Amino acid sequence: MEKYLIEHNPSFESLQKFISNYQNTHMLILFVSCKVFYTGRAKSTLSWGDHLIIRKKDGTLLIHGSNKREPINWQPPGSSLKSKCQKNLILISRRKHPKEEVKIVVSKIYFAVAVDCREGKFQILGTENQMVQQVIAKPYLLEEGFTPLKREFQTPYGNIDLLGKDKKGTFVIVEFKRGKAQLSAVSQLKRYVEYLQKKHPVRGILVAPGITKSAEELIKKWGLEFKKWLSKAS
Amino acid sequence: MEKYLIEHNPSFESLQKFISNYQNTHMLILFVSCKVFYTGRAKSTLSWGDHLIIRKKDGTLLIHGSNKREPINWQPPGSSLKSKCQKNLILISRRKHPKEEVKIVVSKIYFAVAVDCREGKFQILGTENQMVQQVIAKPYLLEEGFTPLKREFQTPYGNIDLLGKDKKGTFVIVEFKRGKAQLSAVSQLKRYVEYLQKKHPVRGILVAPGITKSAEELIKKWGLEFKKWLSKAS
DNA sequence: GCATATATATCGTGC
């Protein structure tokens, strides 16, 4: 089996055949002149231009332009793909929930490639989850006498990253942020604290490598605490 | 000028030349066998496999696998690209703020394409911004007697989507959500209300096409209001 | 499927 197959300047009909032959087994990469119409949660148009179209076998559709990390238009995994040949070649990708459609009107196909892509295994370190794991393993990193009780403690107003008790036995709600904490993080913590303090006395601690000025003011005003997290803690 | 140039199974040296020739003017598309190391805000490894590498002339780097809409690894616009030829071909993309690096170790190049991509113009409708515009143009869509005063009214605790007065002259803070409103939207509105009510009596209204059950309970408990938005309003 | 929260989120805007 070839690793990839390429067609240069194919006709609409041969691209249709190419797509139906390979769309379930290969990643398709098309460089075309096209315009695009999207309707669904919003509605958009992309006028005539050259665009890179990628279709993955899981149904993902990406339409990339000449810059930016984000595709101009897309469809997530699980989307269908159909083609129609009219004056132009029409490619339609549909998603059911929410109901969304991307219609690509292709006037010229520069090239099309089908590749047999076997991706490697991916591992990542340094997420928020690992900050929590570290505090569970070494509770003194948060503060002396802290005892973790429950990870992802559920309340009607959201899930607490880590619930514990301090050395005096007071409940402590801990919210972790891997980046600089902003206003929204303080709001989030406040929401949990407001719920739990109806039942018990409770402290709220926001753990992050930094905090914005506004967020710091707000956290003080609301009687919550900020604990700076040194990422070298391990 | 050709619309695209392709090299099949190029040597490391010829790919290096290809990249330096075209990286500032073309989008590069490489299908290779490689492994990838990322360090920066987090740290990750991607083991040996076949991956699609896209490099845009704005510096964007995308490393796609066989599924999902998101790239496995990436670098945003503004990133640099350098190559080194050792036992394998090493591609390194760097970003300065934050300091981040993606290192690609390439063992085999299936093909490389440089494309001259002139993207079309993009327009979108149905964003939150347009909901606000509609209420400003037709304030009665929010409620009878509402008068808009200020778009993006700034407070130390965030910016209010729309500030206005009701028919009795009471200040009204309006927060818009284009999708179903969740707990975080209620928190956000509460933050603005808490700030402004220190100075004036104030109402807070959350406008969205729907609201989750928890968010609805919370909004009532906090004395705020929910106004269902009918998207057909225009 | 719904709701919640994270993300190497990215991106645009205002200061």
Added chain:
DNA sequence: GCACGATGTATATGC
């Protein structure tokens, strides 16, 4: 450059 909030966010997880 920082901070804040929107995004057709996508993605994972728990229910």
